[in-house]
Amino acid sequence: MKILIIEDEKELVGVIKKFLEPEGFLCETACSYFEAEDSLSSYIYDIIILDLTLPGGNGLDLIKLIKKTNKKAGLLIVSAKNSLDDKIRGLDMGADDYITKPFHLAELNSRIKSLARRRHFDGANELIFNEIKINTDSNEVLVNGNILDLTKKEYEILLYFIVNRNKVITRESIAEHVWGDNISYADNFDFIYSHIRNIRRKIEFNNGRNYIHNMYGLGYKFSER
């Protein structure tokens, strides 16, 4: 799957690339308005990540070009401006999703994967990790063929884990993904822990293995080991 990252901050482009490439994405980058114009006119991408504040032009103008040359591409807008205006205008012009800087890489990955799933319907609505199978259309989780009875939040957390498998995911990132930006009211993240304990318990009840590992106070990692 081919991704175009349009972002002028080279350091950021580097880490995004590094995070996404092991996920099986082929990443190309454009660091200015003109480079982006060039790439968009020459190649077809599956997903485009677009930073709205670019040197050389307004990112919103690029959306028009994308709609012409890369009609089928999933478009994710990134902006340093947490401005509702930009968000609404971007989505109105045909962007699929919107994320504000700074973001969690795991969150970016999850948004891109969700875009990818929506683009390719053939079987892409199923995520499989060993004995765990998630159907993202019906929001069903199967462990060894048995339907797992998860709450909405537990489901979201598990999906987030599986999408970001083999990555260390911070508690802050999980909290923001599931509860939204306003989680800063939490004194601690114990409430996440209780959800994760429930997920573990439910999976193990269906003879699944515990894949959710604690990573020293950093967060969690969903992996075989």
Next chain:
Amino acid sequence: MRLLQKTNRTYFLISGTVFIIAGVVFYIVISFFFKDQLNEKLFHDMKNITRCIKRNGIIPNYYPFIDIREVPAQSERSFKIIDTLIFDSFERREILFRQISQICIINGKEYFIAGRDTLLEEDDLLEVIAIVTGSVFILLLVSLYFINRKLSLKIWQPFYNTLDELKEFSYDRPGFKLSSDSQLYEFTELNKTLEKLTQKVISDYQSLKRFTEDASHEIQTPLAVIQSKLETLMQYPGLKKEQAELINSAYVYTLRISKLTKTLLLLTKIANDQFPEKRAINFSELLREKIKMFEDHILEKSLTINEEIRPECILETNFFLAESLIINLIGNAVKHNIIGGKINIKLDKNHLEISNSGEPLPVNASKLFDRFYKTDKSSDSPGLGLAIVSEICRLNKWEINYIYKDDLHKVAVNF
């Protein structure tokens, strides 16, 4: 004290003093002058009388004005002037007379000859002077008052206009102008200076706002880099516990700055009135929805929630701001609560009240809505939540109050 009052009072005091002094001087001068005149007249009378006696012999008495009587021989013959009281049969009282007297020898006999005239009575003189000066004084005051009033209404009018316009001045509203039409130099100068001053205030405020906005934006990108680098660093296999702890603490603080700049940006935007779109919002529904959002936090602290939400409370406002207000208020009520505490949420058409159990504030409540105000200095939160709430209220012209009563922190918003 108003200007008119002040000038009137000063006029009154000064003219009052002047009139009292003038009255006293008047009295002294008049009585002196009168006595002088009287003395002159009496001398004159005496001369006439003696001349008449020398020519015609004894003339009849004309008591009390002319009094001639024979007296035993005396040595003293000079003029004598005295004041004396004499009974007046008409007025039936004693009246003060000035008397000039002399002993004259007529036909070998000694005669006492006196000429008298009434002295002006002090009481009467005082009364007259008081009446005259008093009425002039009152006349002057009345005319001064009316002149003043007219002046103040006419000349000072541009000043009052400027004052009214200044009252409407707000530092966040550009294009402020004073509509000066005064011909007077002082007022045109005043308006010019004020205009310069207000323009400066507005432009300073604008640049400060722009600075906050730009600074917040500029900070976000480096923060995004730091945050994502740290997240990448976390992915390295074989991290030791110590290393992980270092990364984690750098990460947590990065997130804190990022949250802070986002909040500052939001505050600036609210202050800039960058949320103009308003629509009818079902506050009851929004409130319930947001309470549900906090259910995990509420459960975590074992809090009990009492809701008294009247359905279908519709408010015309910006959706995002309404959301922000509610989230901040409920968030505070959860965060500053005690384990096993309670939260009461009441809503009706023009009133929202959220109260929560908790320790009383260590310092005064008036600072509660200030930016960066924290009761607990070591707290992770920057103390901007209630500043945002109060900004939103200010923008919507809602009234917000805080009280601590019956072990409950109560924040009330009147729509």
